[in-house]
Amino acid sequence: MPESTTNATAxxxxxxxxxxxxxDAFDEQYEIELEDAQLSLEISKIYKDKHPDxxxxxxxxxxxxxxxxxxxLQDWVSxxxxxxxxxxxxxxxxxKGGVIKRISQRLxxxxxxxxxxxxxxxxEKTQWYFQRYVPHLPAGGEIVLLDxxxxxxxxxxxxxxxxxxx
Amino acid sequence: MxxxxxxxxxxxxxxxxxxxxxxxxxxxxxSPMDLQSRVRWEDYTKAKExxxxxxxxxxxxxxxxxxxxxxxxxxxxxxxxxxxxxxxPVPHEEVTLPNRVFNPQYERAVLPPELYVPGKY
Numbered sequence: 001m002p003e004s005t006t007n008a009t010a011x012x013x014x015x016x017x018x019x020x021x022x023x024d025a026f027d028e029q030y031e032i033e034l035e036d037a038q039l040s041l042e043i044s045k046i047y048k049d050k051h052p053d054x055x056x057x058x059x060x061x062x063x064x065x066x067x068x069x070x071x072x073l074q075d076w077v078s079x080x081x082x083x084x085x086x087x088x089x090x091x092x093x094x095x096k097g098g099v100i101k102r103i104s105q106r107l108x109x110x111x112x113x114x115x116x117x118x119x120x121x122x123x124e125k126t127q128w129y130f131q132r133y134v135p136h137l138p139a140g141g142e143i144v145l146l147d148x149x150x151x152x153x154x155x156x157x158x159x160x161x162x163x164x165x166x
Numbered sequence: 167m168x169x170x171x172x173x174x175x176x177x178x179x180x181x182x183x184x185x186x187x188x189x190x191x192x193x194x195x196x197s198p199m200d201l202q203s204r205v206r207w208e209d210y211t212k213a214k215e216x217x218x219x220x221x222x223x224x225x226x227x228x229x230x231x232x233x234x235x236x237x238x239x240x241x242x243x244x245x246x247x248x249x250x251x252x253x254x255p256v257p258h259e260e261v262t263l264p265n266r267v268f269n270p271q272y273e274r275a276v277l278p279p280e281l282y283v284p285g286k287y
Contacts, residue, residue, distance in 0.1 A: 047181060051235065059237045066244040076253035086247060090172030091210060092200040093182035094233040099172075099240045103247070151169075154217035 029060065032101065067106045074107050074143065081140030087149040100145050107143075116147035129153045167226045168250055170243060171218070172233040176207060 077084055086103075088096040104112050115136045124132050130150045138144045174182075183204060186192040203210060222228050229246060233239040 047185060050181070059241070062241050063244075066241060066248065069248050070244065072255065073248060073251055073253045075256050075258075076251065079256035084251075085167040086170070087168070088170050088172065090170075090231075090233065091174055091179055092203050093179055093186065093195070094172035094174040095231075095236050095239050096170075096172050097195075098236055099231075099243050102240050103244060151217060151221065154213060154221070 028105075029063070032105070063102065067102070070103060070107060074111050077143055078108075078111050078141045083138040083140055084143040085138060085146065086143065087146035087151070089148060089151050096147055100147055103145060111141065112143045112145065113138075114145045114147060168247065169221075169226055169228045171214070171228050171230045172239065173230050174233045178234050179204070179207075 076082070088100060090096050100114055104114055113136075115133075117132060117136075120127075120129075120132060133146070133150050136144060136146075183196065183200070186196045218228055231239050231243045231246075
């Protein structure tokens, strides 16, 4: 987590340091975006043709603005001891993971947790499907982001024949 | 509790899967199970529709995010999420950085160099 910098004076040194710190925050964002670029060139070209890059500058600006709002939300949840569950479902590769990453990126991991459970164990298979999610549900002042959820039972599990229909 | 469904088109999923297959940094995201989901696209659609019909309840409605444009999907989803809460600024204790106390007797014990991770970069 970034150190608190409220007492930084406006000396040239402090400004340099602040600049470096800001650049580092930006790099962090950039690294995450970079993974989209690590593709074989040919495929990435086809993809780019389909998805014109748009205004990256605008995207980053909006993202940072929304992320700063998320911090306020986090503080509010934490202060009022609210319990929040946000769950993400969707087809594979639809972008659930990407949005979860951006939501949690600048938040306090003690307040905001990401839960992505692996396939159920043999023991868990004999339990109620919802049961394995229970321990992960939030306490007061926590936000839990579920990357897939008990609704999997109605999706993949069902299509792949793991769920027995009533 | 808030529920999001990320939706993409058949064509878009095909393309993303192809990219993952060719990208060593992303191959971990593809399990044999995922590949099956290409084959069974239509079954998935049916299962999804039924799930939505049965579980879209007023206490916990589904919100569908158009995921074909990743960046817009992210912004739209976060923006929507924020709108679900009447959050407002909470009282913060003002953060002030206390001064470090200097003790004239303080001497920094030197730790053996092998405790440090090599500075390779």
